[in-house]
Amino acid sequence: MSKLTGWWKNRSSAGKVELYTRWSFHFFAALEILSFGLVPLAAAKGEFLTLVPVSLFLMVSVHAVLCGVLTSKALHWVVGRRERPVRLAVVTAAVTAVAALGILVLQTAGKLPDSSVAPTLVAAMSWFTIGSVVLCLRSVRKMRYVAPAAAAGTGLAVLALGIPAGEALGYGIGVLLGGLFFSFTWGFSGWLLNTVHELDRSREVQARLAVAEERLRFGRDLHDVMGRNLAVIALKSELAVQLARRERPEAVEQMIEVQRIAQESQREVRDVVRGYREADLAVELEGARGVLRAAGMDCRVEFEAGRELASDVQSALGWVVREATTNVLRHGDAHRCLIRLTAPQTGPVTLVVENDGAPDTPAGPPGSGLAGLRERLAALDGTLQAGLVGGGRFRLLAEIPDRELERLEVRA
Incomplete structure (x- = not known):
């Protein structure tokens, strides 16, 4: 049983949060395919069971994989392992725009099996793209503009294709509401993952600082013990030299005092080291x-x-x-x-x-x-x-x- 659960237990807290976040986004990619990609196939009947529904399903599947790859690379950027995937984000947004425009064109041409297919696919693909792009942003101020920009662009594209204004407004509101929810979900997940990794790195830094502080404490104690004694030894040695040059008998007394201070310094250093080496x-x-x-x-x-x-x-x-x-x-x-x-x-x-x-x-x-x-x-x-x-x-x-x-x- 330990072998089956070790892949989870052996991870750090940051690793567990990252693994959970990644698999959640992988599930969202599968959810896009199963919940929205199957919509055109389910709506196809009779003569509509042609290349169009299958193509739409494949298009949604490719889009889900693309958003999944972008999300994975964005998570690597969030935790500081690689650069921000700017080019992939631009490509994903462009692919989504082209795909949505193509779906709207098929709707106006009457090539879709049901009138609900176009709103469902356009909204869903926009939502997942918004979430993936938001994950590539660090500033909340920039994140909050992604969903309104996507909603405005969708509404204008619908109007440009001659679809009634009421329906265009519905497209825009649907993309906006869902996009705001996805922005919050993806953005909060990225913030949480970054915070957990920052805490993990802070604990490592704190441990290194504790070691450095202990070394500084030992250095200060050793300096306090040896600094004064070495200064006294230097002064008395210089005095003994001067007295010896003058052939004064006091030079011997000074050197005896130097010897006593040196022995005392050895004892004090041993006491400092002994206290430093004691482990609780x-x-x-x-x-x-x-x-x-x-x-x-x-x-x-x-x-x-x-x-x-x-x-x-x-x-x-x-x-x-x-x-x-x-x-x-x-x-x-x-x-x-x-x-x-x-x-x-x-x-x-x-x-x-x-x-x-x-x-x-x-x-x-x-x-x-x-x-x-x-x-x-x-x-x-x-x-x-x-x-x-x-x-x-x-x-x-x-x-x-x-x-x-x-x-x-x-x-x-």
Whole structure:
């Protein structure tokens, strides 16, 4: 069942909205053919069952396909994948105008099987063209002029062919009302799709800004620690040089002070780096779930907690989650990922990260990420195992023994 539904679940929110929008417009193309293209065939009787109804059906079918192609390319333009299909929009509008004019000519010549065929086909083809053209526009001000312009053009063409003014007014009103509805529907769909993609891109930018902000914070902290101490070291070193040139015994005292400040700076830098490297396990688990789901994967996080984890254990496991998430995104073509953290009341704490879509052979030499994780876990007497487990699945298993844990107090 997961294979049947994965094509939908594995998509991001923007991808789901885009897929739904595209298939809705594909349905509209089929609707034009089945609802309006069959009208001349249904109205044909006796001697009217000739080439004209069949030609009209084929004309409506070609028009529906043309509008569908224009709509598809316009959606690509809406989400920023390609340029605006201006030429195709002009061609579609011109084809619609020629087809509508030809239908009106057939009506005046009495070649249509029924008097309702011409109004139905002219209005329907105008509506779908209006919707497709509106989707190629960004400004609402320009969108609102498309339907009135099409209605006015249709009414004038009807009058030019000698059709009574009352009937020409009916043509114009029909095209106008339906065109306004189609303009709103197509325009709103394009706006919604563009908004969803903008939100998706905003989330990506927000994530990158968060990383950049954290780097700036670390840079500021490091500058605050080292800037003052290095300035003092430079001044005292210069003073020691001057005293040494004068053979003053105070030069030794100044160099001892420089040594003390340098050692103190090393300690402060280690404290800053240690605080920067601490990872919050709960934040990392939730972040991994969000990142993998945003990448179109079905990510499931399971947390079985029977005890409280020490801060150093949480930090080490948090880094395991972070590195494993990075590997899932970079390597293979994963669709599902399982992250399971187990902390029983007795026994070791285990963290399992397993994903499908792993390549049969590694893409290159192993990086330093797993080696760094093994060093972090080794400090807690922990172990790390990583490798293929069959079926295109990759598993990473981290384990920390029981003696590194803080147990929950049992309350009466």
